[in-house]
Amino acid sequence: MPRADATPGSVTLAPSALDALLPAEMARRAEELGVAKSAMAPMRLIALAVLAGAFIAFGGIFSTVALAGTAAAAWGPSRVVAGLVFSVGLVLVVVGGAELFTGNNLIVMAWAGGRIGFTAVLRNWALVYAGNFAGGLGVAVLALGARLHEAGNGAFGIAALGIASAKLHLGFGQAVSLGILCNVLVCLAVWLAYSARSTTDRVLAVVPPVAAFVAAGFEHSVANMYFVPFGLLLSVLDPAFVVARGVDPGDMTWSGFLVHNLLPVTLGNVIGGALMVGGVYWFIYLRSRGGHAVSDRERSGGHS
Secondary structure, eight states: OEEEOSSTTOEEEOOOTTSOOOHHHHHHHHHHHHHHHHTSOHHHHHHHHHHHHHHHHHHHHHHHHHHTTSOTTOOSHHHHHHHHHHTHHHHHHHHHTOOOTTGGGGGHHHHHTTSSOHHHHHHHHHHHHHHHHHHHHHHHHHHHHTTGGGTTTTHHHHHHHHHHHHHHTOOHHHHHHHHHHHHHHHHHHHHHHTTOSSHHHHHHHHHHHHHHHHHHTOOOHHHHHHHHHHHHHHHHHOHHHHHHTTOOGGGOOHHHHIIIIIHHHHHHHHIIIIIIIIIHHHHHHTGGGTTSOOOHHHHTTTOO
16 A cells, blocks of 8 residues: 655555565575474474375375376376376475475575574484475375275376386486486475465465476485385385386385485485575575575665
């Protein structure tokens, strides 16, 4: 609504409560959230992390349904659809409230501003990572108990095996690079959600970046905590199904998953999220004021 300005005859527009936050305000919000996340009680943090791991796993199931009946590695519309439906996982995290390791890479903004110590960052990441793994693994076990791999005359299981097998055959450097690219997009989705004033805003902000990383085949450590264990457990619990689909169960091992996929993907996720998104936005908006954000007006030299 218009209000009188200091200059006679001029008016400025007061910001509406419905307007999206501007980037400098988003940076302040990210910093405050980082402080709050670092101070959260351990049991609450772990419980919220288990939820996030489960939410991302639900997105993984939904995306596997989208790929069922196609080659899991096929490029084209099916992967775009898989990306769109996978985004339900991050929507549940952002709107429903949960703690996701990849999104929590942004708490480095609070550390860079001197608001929290690096030990607090590592504590948060370690507890959330463990909780995410428990949530993803739990959903994988439940999905196998429901014999979801037999759905669609085995089409779901074939797609799931293709996804898991492809992830286990990435080179180390390739997995790091795919992890970097993935978490740049995931943290940008979370960053955009910081601007939101409504649930609709949050959903619309999250979906496009998440759909993009899935469609492009980038690697998300928490999603892999569901995708790969589902394939690994399936090879143990129903080896006849796996062999009948032309997959050698011996190629699917937990050590291969942890060392050749989860480790490099996690490293890449941290680089992409903490450094290339959190670090860059801290540098732009927070560093010059000792932890206080520089407004868009100040950055433009005082001009609107």
